Amino acid sequence: MTGLARAMWMGIAAVVIGGMGSTKQGGTPAYFTDDERAHVMAYWNEPGRYIVSAPKGDGPWVVRLTPAASIWFLAYNRACGAAKAPPTQQVPQASGTVPAEWEKWVTAKLEYDLARARAAADAANSLAAGRQPSPQPLPAPPPAVPQSLLQAVGNPPPFAAAVAPMSYTVTLDSGTTVSYTDQVPVPKRYAYFRYAEGVIYPGTPLRSLPKQDLEKLFTGAGLTPFEAHVMAAVSPLEGGFDAINTYDTGVVSVGFIQFACLSSGGGSLGALLLREKREAPADFERDFRRFGLDVTPDGLLVAVDPDTGAELIGQPAALKIVQDKRLTAVFQIAGAHSDTFRRMQVREAKQRFYPADDVLTFTVGGKDLSVRVGDIIRSEAGMATLFDRKVNRGTLDPLPQVMSQVMTEHSLTDPKALSAYEREIVSAMRYRRNFLADATLTQPAP
Known part of the structure; x- marks a missing residue:
């Protein structure tokens, strides 16, 4: 090898090796150096940085x-044909025939477990206050679980428990302070509660932000006024730019559209972080890496455990963010103070969830037809209805079936003719909110 060739080879090798970053023992990529992990640990363990106390x-x-009861209720909803209902405060309605004995037994067990948990909580609080607990009457316990229910859903766990929530206060070097309380109160039959140590902060509503600031943000993210109105209309169902939720099936959900990492530890949240890391690396360092959070090239979360310095990737990283409110707080503070992170949320929401450019295929009379959503849905209310569903469910189903049905009922042959029936389509696709009743949005023709 000539001197020139050797120099060229060494230069190429240096670029390749440098681009890979450091590695852990065994060849696993390391996203933080030893010095960086030590810095993260030192930062988060400074006196007064993190205070845990009783609320x-x-x-x-x-x-x-x-959480075990919530998992059981989701299985119960599925057995009743109600699992596809929106995650609201109400008990979802079954789509089929549910044995009357099932619901009667579930209701009786729930009331009994709630009463028993209340008695336990009252007794514990009395003892904590130095008082003798007073006996409380309990309702009669339910009979044995119906065998058909047991076979369909499994053995029910306790539906309620007496718990002692904890409060957490996180203070950054900037002086910014955030506080959380775990054991989030949820409806008594909520099917999506998963983490007792999880917390929620709904964030600052977009409608409370200065109008000119919000318009500047949306414009800077590349939105048209139409798209901005749609996103602003759906956002109250999700949160503010600084919203954080770590108690439900999203595992870690962040921002005005609740970008979630899900059980994989990646999901749309990983994609959001990856977008900022690629498009604004200096801001990503300021917003996340210096606090011990990163993302892999394929969109999995990376977290440094503030107590041990361990580098966690994917699901373990997500669970650490749920457990350690210091890491939770990083997302909230970035959403509250980083214009870059806000813009990235808007851009990622448009690319991932905005449905106008989705092309749907469906069958009418044995013939496959395709149509672009934006050619059919032209009102803000209609687009918000579909955006709401795609954000929450990740899909536009059952829109293809609805379009096929409308074409058949009105004897249409050209799918673009569906635009004349937009209101009918949107009404059938209503999900968490009736945007057809929102006077601030443009509406389809009657």
């Missing part, structure tokens, strides 16, 4: 739905 109130013990 203020009448007593430390309260009654909450258990």
Whole structure:
């Protein structure tokens, strides 16, 4: 090899090796150096940085739905044909015939478990206050679980428990302070509660932000006024730019559209972080890496455990963010103070969830037809309805079936003719909110 060739080879090798970053023992990529992990640990363990305490109130013990019960209720909803209902405060309606004995037994067990948990919480609070607990009457326990219910859903766990929530206060070097309380109160039959140590902060509503600031943000992210109105209309169902939720099936959900990492530890949240890391690396360093958060090239979360310095990737990283509110707080503070992170949320939401350019295929009379959503849905209310569904469910189903049905009922042959029936289509696709009743949005023709 000549000297020139050797120099060229060494230069190429240096670029390749440098681009890979450091590695852990065994060849696993390391996203933080030893010095960086040590810095993260030192930062988060400074005095006053993180305070864990009992919340203020009448007593430390309260009654909450258990995560195990929530999982069981989701299975129950599925057995009843109601699992596809929007995740609202109400008990979802079954789509088929549910044995009357099932619902009667579930209701009786729920009331019994709630009463027993209340009695336990009251007794614990009395003892904590130095008082002798007073006996409380309980309703009669339910009979044995119906065998058909047991076979369909499984053995029910306790539906409620007495728990003692904890409060967490995180203070950054900037002086910014955020606080959380775990054991989030949820509806007594909520089917998506998964992490008792999780927390929620709904964020600052977009409607409370200065109009000129919001318009500047949306314009800077490349939105048209139409698209901005649609996103602003759906956002109240999700949160503000600084919203954070770590108690449900999203695992870690962040921002005005609740970008979630899901059980894989990646999901749309990983894609959001990857977007900022690629498009604004200096801001990503400021917003996330210096606090011990990163993302892999394929969109998995990376977290440094503030107590051990361990580098965690994917699901373990997500669970650490749920457990350690220091890492939770990083997302909230970035959403509150980083214009870059806000713009990235808007751009990622448009690319991932905005449905106008989706092309749907469906069958009418044995013939496959395709149509672009934006050629049919032309009102802000209609687009918000579909955006809401895609954000929450990840899909536009059952829109293809609805379009096929409308074409058949009105004897249409050209799918673009569906635009004349936009209101009918949107009405059939209503999900978490009736945007057809929102006077601030443009509406389809009657």
